[in-house]
Amino acid sequence: MNGGAGAAENNSSSSRPDINIVLAAHDKELLAIPGVAGVYVGTLDDRHTPCLRVILERDTPEIRKAIPRHIEGYPVVLEVTGEIRALEKQ
Amino acid sequence: MKLFLVRIACSITSVLASLTVCIAAPSDVLDENHPAVRSAIEAQNEITPGLMEQAEILGTAVGADAQGNPVLSVFVDRDSSAAGAAMARLPRAVRGIAVRAELVDQVRAMGYTWKQTPPISLGTSGGWTYDLANKYCCSGTLGALVWVGGVQHILSNNHVLEGDTVTGGNGRIAQTGDPIIQPGLVDDECASYNGQTVGTLVKKNSLNVSNTDCAIAKVTAGKVRTDGNILGIGIPSKTTAAAYLYQKVKKSGRTTGTTHGTITGLNATVKVTYTKECAGAIWYKTFTGQILIANPSSSFLSGGDSGSLMLEDVATYPRPVGLLFAGNTSQAFANPINSVLAFLGATMVGH
Numbered sequence: 266m267n268g269g270a271g272a273a274e275n276n277s278s279s280s281r282p283d284i285n286i287v288l289a290a291h292d293k294e295l296l297a298i299p300g301v302a303g304v305y306v307g308t309l310d311d312r313h314t315p316c317l318r319v320i321l322e323r324d325t326p327e328i329r330k331a332i333p334r335h336i337e338g339y340p341v342v343l344e345v346t347g348e349i350r351a352l353e354k355q
Numbered sequence: 356m357k358l359f360l361v362r363i364a365c366s367i368t369s370v371l372a373s374l375t376v377c378i379a380a381p382s383d384v385l386d387e388n389h390p391a392v393r394s395a396i397e398a399q400n401e402i403t404p405g406l407m408e409q410a411e412i413l414g415t416a417v418g419a420d421a422q423g424n425p426v427l428s429v430f431v432d433r434d435s436s437a438a439g440a441a442m443a444r445l446p447r448a449v450r451g452i453a454v455r456a457e458l459v460d461q462v463r464a465m466g467y468t469w470k471q472t473p474p475i476s477l478g479t480s481g482g483w484t485y486d487l488a489n490k491y492c493c494s495g496t497l498g499a500l501v502w503v504g505g506v507q508h509i510l511s512n513n514h515v516l517e518g519d520t521v522t523g524g525n526g527r528i529a530q531t532g533d534p535i536i537q538p539g540l541v542d543d544e545c546a547s548y549n550g551q552t553v554g555t556l557v558k559k560n561s562l563n564v565s566n567t568d569c570a571i572a573k574v575t576a577g578k579v580r581t582d583g584n585i586l587g588i589g590i591p592s593k594t595t596a597a598a599y600l601y602q603k604v605k606k607s608g609r610t611t612g613t614t615h616g617t618i619t620g621l622n623a624t625v626k627v628t629y630t631k632e633c634a635g636a637i638w639y640k641t642f643t644g645q646i647l648i649a650n651p652s653s654s655f656l657s658g659g660d661s662g663s664l665m666l667e668d669v670a671t672y673p674r675p676v677g678l679l680f681a682g683n684t685s686q687a688f689a690n691p692i693n694s695v696l697a698f699l700g701a702t703m704v705g706h
Contacts, residue, residue: 285622289643292624296641305623305647312601318620320686346685350628351514351568353482353495354541354610354659 281338284315291336295319300328302349309340316340322348385419392417395425398449402427411441418455426453466610466659467496467586468542473578475537475553477509478586478607478663482539483516483556484547486633488524493633494539496608496662497553498678499591500583500704501571501696507581507704508571509535509554510695511662512680513561516570519632531558535572539609541659553578561698562629566642568680569695583704587613588666588673593705595692596667596674598646603668604676608660615668616655616687618676620647625688627681644694646677648687656687665689672706 281287284306295304303320317339319332324345334341385392395417406412411431418428429445431438442456467479481497495515501508512518517529536543536550543549554572561569582590587607602618623645629638648665650656656663661680666673677689696702 288622288624292643296624296626301626303623303625305620305625305645307620307647308600320625344685347683348628349625349681349683349686349688350658351512351518351630351681352656352658352661352679352687353493353512353515353518353633354539354661355491355493355634 284317284339287337287339288317291317295332298328298331300325301332302347307342309342314340316342318342318344320349321345385423385425389425391425394450395427395452398452399427402446402449409441409444411435411437420453420455424453426455428455428457431456431458466612467607468538468609470538470542470549470551473551473553474580475578476580476584476586478588478613480538480542480609480659481509481511481515481535481550481553481662482541483519483529484534484536484540484550484552485525485527485529486519486540487545487547488519488527488632489634490524491634492540492545493518494541494609494659496610496660497535497537497572498608498662499585499664499675500574500579500581501699501701502704503557503571503699503701507574507579508557508701509574509579510664510678510699510701511570511572512568512678513559513570514568514629514680515539515662516556516572517558517560518629519635521631521635523632523635525632529556529558531556537578542609551578559699562640565694565698566644567678567690567695567698568627568640568642569678569690569699571699571701581704585664590672591664591666591703591705592672592674593703594674595696595703596676597693598676598689598691602676604648604665605668605673606656606660606663606665606679608656608663608679610657610659611654614655616648616650618646619649620686623647623688625681627688642688642690644691646689646691648679648689650682650685650687653682653684656682664692675703675705 307318413430416428482494486493499510533556534552535554537553607613663679665677675692679689681688
């Protein structure tokens with residue numbers, strides 16, 4: 266798997282699995298939620314604490330309810346940034 | 356002594372041109388702290404909102420006349436049929452600051468859209484010569500140069516060079532041997548004869564058979580710089596680098612030119628929206644392991660920048676990190692470069 270979270274600390278004192286393994290185990294179920302465009306390994310605003318960030322095409326109560334706030338010990342942060350498009354010029 | 360002479364000059368000026376504001380000597384620095392400049396800025400702030408409601412007005416600025424007196428410049432669209440009327444409506448002065456109308460071209464973002472004299476540098480507008488369908492033409496960026504089988508090839512995205520996969524709106528599907536032109540159709544008024552052939556497509560179908568969005572075109576002899584030079588960046592390293600969180604990166608592309616950014620996400624699984632031809636039917640592909648770059652207000656990457664090579668942000672011989680291909684108004688995405696090179700059986704051209 267490409268692009269492991271090298272800069273962020275991956276495992277604290279807990280016995281959490283590697284965050285990249287957690288992402289691989291849950292990305293399909295997250296993207297199966299209508300309105301979810303992606304998920305990636307990032308950090309909290311402290312630029313240090315690893316977290317899973319979920320990209321939303323739109324923000325609705327139903328989508329927020331469908332996504333857990335933590336996955337296998339990692340915080341989940343929602344980002345409402347819209348659809349991801351191939352960037353040719355038309 | 357100097358100030359005395361200035362005052363005399365101002366008095367004479369006042370008699371001769373009552374609408375001109377008297378200021379200190381032209382040798383004074385006319386920065387934003389200068390009283391006369393500040394007066395002009397206040398006049399600008401007063402009048403600009405109303406002016407900008409007029410379609411013919413492109414902008415305002417504080418300038419200076421030949422005597423060094425601040426003036427309020429108003430930029431009028433020279434191509435507007437109502438330019439003359441707009442200029443006639445302008446006041447002669449605002450708060451005693453003379454108003455000066457200037458006919459100008461529309462202001463555009465400074466990308467790399469022009470037709471280069473061969474051999475061209477990369478990081479420039481380009482695309483498939485037949486990328487016109489459904490009343491639209493499409494283009495992207497010719498991002499970099501790679502070696503494949505000992506032969507130099509232009510590197511870009513699949514959806515830029517071979518994205519037409521249905522006969523649909525133009526009766527064509529991209530084929531090996533098709534011309535790749537610089538600039539792309541979008542910058543040629545959708546007429547391929549305005550561009551120049553710089554390569555021929557070597558179809559790889561990456562979107563259907565891999566986790567990458569990449570494509571290559573065999574270079575046409577003499578048309579592309581053999582050192583792999585990229586506009587605004589220079590010659591890249593032939594060695595690649597892995598992405599890491601908060602890595603500083605840069606790129607050169609057709610629309611936004613040379614821009615700088617920061618990697619804020621790794622290992623992204625993302626669903627990307629594509630079209631089956633220019634302005635054609637929509638389809639989706641999900642990628643894994645992608646690099647995410649912060650893209651506030653599309654300042655790092657925008658439509659037309661697809662195909663740009665992303666490199667580490669260092670001054671000389673920067674190492675390639677990814678191939679940019681998708682995004683939105685907040686985020687940009689790149690394939691890790693080693694995945695691209697592995698799929699193509701390629702190595703980078705560079706130092």
